[in-house]
Amino acid sequence: MTYQKVKTDYKTAILAKSSTTAKITRWAGLKPWHWGLYLAVGITVLVTIGQTIRNDSPQIKQSKQPSELDILPLNSLAIANADPPLLRHSAAEWHTHKVQSGDNLTFFFKRIGLSAHYLPHLLASGPHAKRLQNLMPGQMIQIHLDATGELIALRQHLNHTQVLHIERQSPNRFTSQLIELPAETRINFGMATIEGSLAAAAKKAQLSAKVMAELADIFAYDIDFALDLRPRDRFKVLYEEIFVDGSKVGTGPILAAEFRTQGKVYQAIRFTDTQGNSNYYTPQGKSLKKAFIRTPVNYTRISSHFNLTRKHPVLHKIRAHKGVDYAAPHGTPVKAAGDGKVIFTGTKGGYGNTIILQHGTQYSTLYAHLARFSPQSCQGCNIKQGEIIGYVGKSGLATGNHLHFEFRVNGEHRDPLTVTLPNAQGILPNLRSQYFVHASAMLNLLEHRENVMLAAQ
Ligand SMILES: [Zn+2]
Numbered sequence: 001m002t003y004q005k006v007k008t009d010y011k012t013a014i015l016a017k018s019s020t021t022a023k024i025t026r027w028a029g030l031k032p033w034h035w036g037l038y039l040a041v042g043i044t045v046l047v048t049i050g051q052t053i054r055n056d057s058p059q060i061k062q063s064k065q066p067s068e069l070d071i072l073p074l075n076s077l078a079i080a081n082a083d084p085p086l087l088r089h090s091a092a093e094w095h096t097h098k099v100q101s102g103d104n105l106t107f108f109f110k111r112i113g114l115s116a117h118y119l120p121h122l123l124a125s126g127p128h129a130k131r132l133q134n135l136m137p138g139q140m141i142q143i144h145l146d147a148t149g150e151l152i153a154l155r156q157h158l159n160h161t162q163v164l165h166i167e168r169q170s171p172n173r174f175t176s177q178l179i180e181l182p183a184e185t186r187i188n189f190g191m192a193t194i195e196g197s198l199a200a201a202a203k204k205a206q207l208s209a210k211v212m213a214e215l216a217d218i219f220a221y222d223i224d225f226a227l228d229l230r231p232r233d234r235f236k237v238l239y240e241e242i243f244v245d246g247s248k249v250g251t252g253p254i255l256a257a258e259f260r261t262q263g264k265v266y267q268a269i270r271f272t273d274t275q276g277n278s279n280y281y282t283p284q285g286k287s288l289k290k291a292f293i294r295t296p297v298n299y300t301r302i303s304s305h306f307n308l309t310r311k312h313p314v315l316h317k318i319r320a321h322k323g324v325d326y327a328a329p330h331g332t333p334v335k336a337a338g339d340g341k342v343i344f345t346g347t348k349g350g351y352g353n354t355i356i357l358q359h360g361t362q363y364s365t366l367y368a369h370l371a372r373f374s375p376q377s378c379q380g381c382n383i384k385q386g387e388i389i390g391y392v393g394k395s396g397l398a399t400g401n402h403l404h405f406e407f408r409v410n411g412e413h414r415d416p417l418t419v420t421l422p423n424a425q426g427i428l429p430n431l432r433s434q435y436f437v438h439a440s441a442m443l444n445l446l447e448h449r450e451n452v453m454l455a456a457q
Contacts, residue, residue, distance in 0.1 A: 094142040094155070101137040108135060114143065118151050118174075125166050126176035132156055132164065160242070160249055184243045185252055189449035191236035194229055201235075211239055214254050218268045218280045221290045221421075223261055233261040238446050253278065256442040269439045273431060283439050285427035291359070292338040292421045293385060296367065297392060297403045299326035304402075306415035314350075314397045322413040323366065323406035330371055330401045332392040336383045337365045337407070345379045351404065352396025355389050366406040369398045 097112045109116055123129050132154075135141075142155040150171075156164040161183055166176040190205035202212045215237055216225045223229075240252030259266045268280040268288050280288045304310070304325035312319040340359035348354040351368035355377050358364050371393025376383060383389060394401045407416040427435045 093144045095145070096140055096142050099135045099137055099139040099141060103135050103137070105133060105135060108141070112141075112143070114151065121172050121174050122154065122166055122176075125174035128164055128178040129166060129174075129176045131158060131178075132166075160244070181244075185240045186243060187238055187255065187445070188241045189236070189238050189446075189453065191234070191450055191453060194233045194235075195231055198225060198229060205237075207237065208251060211237065211251055211254065214239075215257055215259075218254060218257060218288060219259050219266055221288060221293075222266050223259060228261055230262055233259070235259045236446060236450055238442065238449065254280075256446050258446060267443065269442045271427065271431075271435055271438060273428070279424075281427055281435070281439070283443060285432055285435055285439075287424040287426045289385075289424040290421040291385075291424050292363070292365075292407075293335060294337075294416065294421060295326065296335045296337045296365070296405060297326050297328050297332055299328045299332075299403070301327050302417075303327040303400070306413075306417065314399060323368075323404050324416045325402045325404050326392075327400060327402045328392045330391075330393055332401075332403075333374075333388040334367050334370065334390045334392060334403055336385055336387045336389050337405075338363065338385045340365075340383055342377050342379055342381045342383055342389070345373055345377050347395070350397035352398065353390065353393065354396075357383060357389075362410055364408045364411075366404075366408075368404040368406075369393055369395050369402060371395065371401075 095112075097108075099108060100111075103111070105119060106116060109119065122132060140157040142157075143151060144153040146152050150168075152168050154166045156166075158164055158178075161181050163179040163181070164176060165179050166174050168174050190207045190211070192201035192205035192207075194201045198212070198216075202209070207215075215235065216223075219225075235258060237257040238255045240255065241248050242250045242252055253270055254268075256269045257267070266288075267283055269283065270278055270280055272278040282288060302324060304321055306321060306324055308320040308322070309318060310321040311317065312321075334355075336357055338357070338359045340357040340363075342355060343358045343364070344354065344356035346354065348368070351366075353368075353370040353373065355367045355370065355373065356364060357366075367390060369392075370390040373390045374388045376387050377389040392401050392403050398404075405416055407414050407419055409419065
């Protein structure tokens with residue numbers, strides 16, 4: 001029987017008087033919808049810093065996949081708040097409504113039958129109350145009315161860990177507070193051998209689509225998940241899960257993963273640098289990212305390869321094709337292949353709407369026949385790898401919708417499909433020793449969890 005120590009270093013703060021907040025510093029890298037809406041039901045949970053979590057269960061605990069904005073159990077929040085005003089509301093008194101797409105506050109109030117005269121008072125209830133104006137589809141709003149139908153309190157569930165609570169003090173005066181709920185993270189493990197599809201393997205490993213998408217993203221520079229996978233390829237992954245009151249409400253990031261395909265082993269370990277940027281690295285500390293994405297568009301097929309003696313399909317003359325044509329539906333987003341600067345945005349003869357990016361001193365990329373440009377692709381602007389710069393079209397001399405993509409090294413055209421791409425920045429020298437300690441702990445845990453699971457099979 002084995003136990004894993006899992007560090008849950010969120011600050012322990014109870015949602016009690018003067019609305020002390022529980023800041024979940026650990027999760028700086030998480031997007032809000034990753035967060036579990038964690039209920040402070042048990043003080044014991046809150047004061048536990050080095051939580052010991054049993055990991056010897058051979059099966060991944062199967063739990064309900066929550067929607068992005070799962071609502072917290074009503075009674076739990078009431079119990080969680082030791083503040084007397086909050087305790088005045090019992091679970092039964094709340095009516096829950098879901099924000100629908102196209103709702104704004106006025107529409108929403110009308111739809112649920114609440115008078116618009118509350119709006120200015122609610123919005124004036126405190127500094128956080130303006131959040132109420134940003135209704136998001138799927139968000140839960142709870143209202144508590146008195147016996148005469150007057151609004152006593154309203155709660156907006158902003159995400160898994162934040163609730164805006166607005167409370168009536170006198171007929172036309174409301175006060176509001178932002179309640180931050182603590183959460184607990186646990187490390188889970190999944191592994192599978194691919195027999196049919198990757199999706200089938202994911203299901204067998206009980207891994208969510210979100211975790212699988214992250215896994216594919218991590219190895220996207222090394223593995224083409226559409227083309228490279230073979231039966232008996234294997235993967236294993238360690239990832240965080242977020243729990244509220246013992247129930248899983250979401251997943252956090254992948255901490256470490258391994259993919260074995262076609263005789264090669266790829267390993268990735270997540271590491272956060274001193275600036276708070278998290279990236280994935282090989283056990284040797286190299287970045288898993290390349291400085292460039294090889295294909296800057298989700299294409300349906302390659303309609304023309306790099307070819308210096310091609311007959312042009314429109315001009316019917318021998319004209320070198322100095323790039324790759326990716327056929328894709330009109331309007332498909334085109335991404336910047338690497339970090340760089342926009343040095344040209346405009347029309348360029350037969351290329352039609354064209355963008356040229358300069359990447360450092362050696363590299364440049366060109367994107368032609370675009371339907372239109374994105375606001376990010378302004379001339380002289382800096383751009384990040386993967387940012388959308390424009391959309392596929394057939395402007396200029398083109399027979400159909402496609403992206404014409406060129407890659408130049410020191411001014412010379414190279415075949416984008418075969419050019420050796422430089423790696424992105426690896427672990428910086430001053431962080432290497434720290435990284436290696438972390439990486440070996442993660443790899444050991446990955447192996448250990450695999451052994452535990454295998455032993456149980
Ligand atoms: Zn072309």
